Amino acid sequence: MINRSVSLILPCYNEEESIKETLDRVIEFMRSNFSDYEIIVVNDASKDKTRSILDEYSGITVIDHPYNKGNGSAVKTGIRNSKKDHVLMMDSDGQHDINDIIPMMELLDVYDCVVGSRTKSSEGSVHRNLANIFYNWLASYVTSVKIHDLTSGYRGFRTNVIKKFLYLFPNGFSYPTTSTLAIIKAGYNLKYHPIVVSKRKGKSKIKLFRDGFRFLLIIVKITILFSPLKVFLPISLVFVFSGLFHMLYKIFVLNLRYTQFTTFMISVGVIIFLIGLLSEQISTLRYDKLEED
Numbered sequence: 001m002i003n004r005s006v007s008l009i010l011p012c013y014n015e016e017e018s019i020k021e022t023l024d025r026v027i028e029f030m031r032s033n034f035s036d037y038e039i040i041v042v043n044d045a046s047k048d049k050t051r052s053i054l055d056e057y058s059g060i061t062v063i064d065h066p067y068n069k070g071n072g073s074a075v076k077t078g079i080r081n082s083k084k085d086h087v088l089m090m091d092s093d094g095q096h097d098i099n100d101i102i103p104m105m106e107l108l109d110v111y112d113c114v115v116g117s118r119t120k121s122s123e124g125s126v127h128r129n130l131a132n133i134f135y136n137w138l139a140s141y142v143t144s145v146k147i148h149d150l151t152s153g154y155r156g157f158r159t160n161v162i163k164k165f166l167y168l169f170p171n172g173f174s175y176p177t178t179s180t181l182a183i184i185k186a187g188y189n190l191k192y193h194p195i196v197v198s199k200r201k202g203k204s205k206i207k208l209f210r211d212g213f214r215f216l217l218i219i220v221k222i223t224i225l226f227s228p229l230k231v232f233l234p235i236s237l238v239f240v241f242s243g244l245f246h247m248l249y250k251i252f253v254l255n256l257r258y259t260q261f262t263t264f265m266i267s268v269g270v271i272i273f274l275i276g277l278l279s280e281q282i283s284t285l286r287y288d289k290l291e292e293d
Contacts, residue, residue: 004105005036007082007159011074012092013044020053022092027059029098040081041092042074070172071153079159079166088156095197096154104156104193112161112188115180116154116195135177135215142223142230143184148192151176151215161188168225170218177218185226228283232276239269 008030012019023041030037039060043051045068054062063077079087086108090096100116107114132151139147153176165182169175183190223230243265247258 001035002033002102002105003035004108005085006034006105006156007038007040007078007084007087008101009040009042009075009078009082009087009089010092011042011044011071011078011089012046012050013068013071013074014046014048014050015092016046016049016053018094019050019092020056022094023054023057023060025098026090027057029101033102036084038082038084040078042078044068044070044074070170072169072173072175072178073171075175076166076169076171079162082159085159086156087159087162090154097195097198100154100193100195104154107191107193108156108158110189111191112158113179113183113190114156115149115176115190115192116152116197117149117192118152118197119194135219138216138219139177139181142219142227143181145184145190147180150180152195154195154197155179157183168222170214172214174215174218177215178222181219181222181226185222224279226283228279229276232272232279236269236273236276239265239272241269243269 008026010022010026015022019041023039026039030039041054041060041062043054043062043064045065051064054060061081063081065074065077075089078089086105088101088104090098090101096116104114104116132149135150136147139150151174155176157179161183162179165179165186168178168182170178180190220231243262246265247262250256250258250262
């Protein structure tokens with residue numbers, strides 16, 4: 001038996017095709033390997049037979065949302081109701097290998113967050129894989145840390161750490177993005193564990209263009225919260241260098257004096273930089289308040 005206290009949280013919405021098989025595997029695995037655990041299933045107002053299937057199980061905690069709120073909201077509900085030292089999130093659609101729980105839990109002895117990083121052997125659509133590459137690159141720039149898998153939903157946390165950031169989680173997609181950026185930018189320790197993900201049963205709830213745009217907004221929002229200059233400085237430089245280029249073009253190519261447009265562009269760039277600098281100071285105060293709490 002593994003001597004660790006863990007809450008396994010499974011958010012689910014319309015998962016009648018996979019929830020029974022997933023729960024059978026999860027219950028047997030947890031019973032065989034952990035002495036102190038709880039399984040929390042958050043039913044996000046499923047419209048299919050998911051709830052009736054959950055009624056067949058005893059020994060698990062089922063929490064029902066009165067209406068559909070989104071995956072992030074289901075995860076927040078599960079974490080808020082967790083009573084163990086560690087929380088582990090996995091999808092209820094049958095994609096994740098239950099055996100990865102053991103090495104991930106071992107890593108949580110050292111790290112505050114462990115993320116299951118999908119390898120090239122994992123099954124996924126081409127367009128989603130390309131989107132993930134872009135998101136990983138953007139998040140790596142934002143955090144100055146190599147991000148292997150920004151959107152993986154298979155991840156574990158120390159409960160007392162992740163509860164500090166629940167207020168940042170969006171109700172919809174993507175809580176993985178938010179939690180990764182928040183953990184890193186707040187100075188906590190994150191580790192990636194390679195996993196192989198199989199093809200999910202049923203239809204994916206994620207829409208490439210709709211949710212892809214939301215992911216970008218989340219990255220920008222969290223960046224502004226924790227490292228504002230990563231956003232404001234590039235924008236400021238674009239305006240300043242555009243103004244300088246316009247001035248040099250006027251003087252050396254057209255043999256004219258620089259215009260008010262040049263002054264405007266440089267001034268806007270300086271103002272944006274100063275706003276970013278002020279935001280950076282406010283962000284530092286947020287870290288201090290977070291530690292006090």
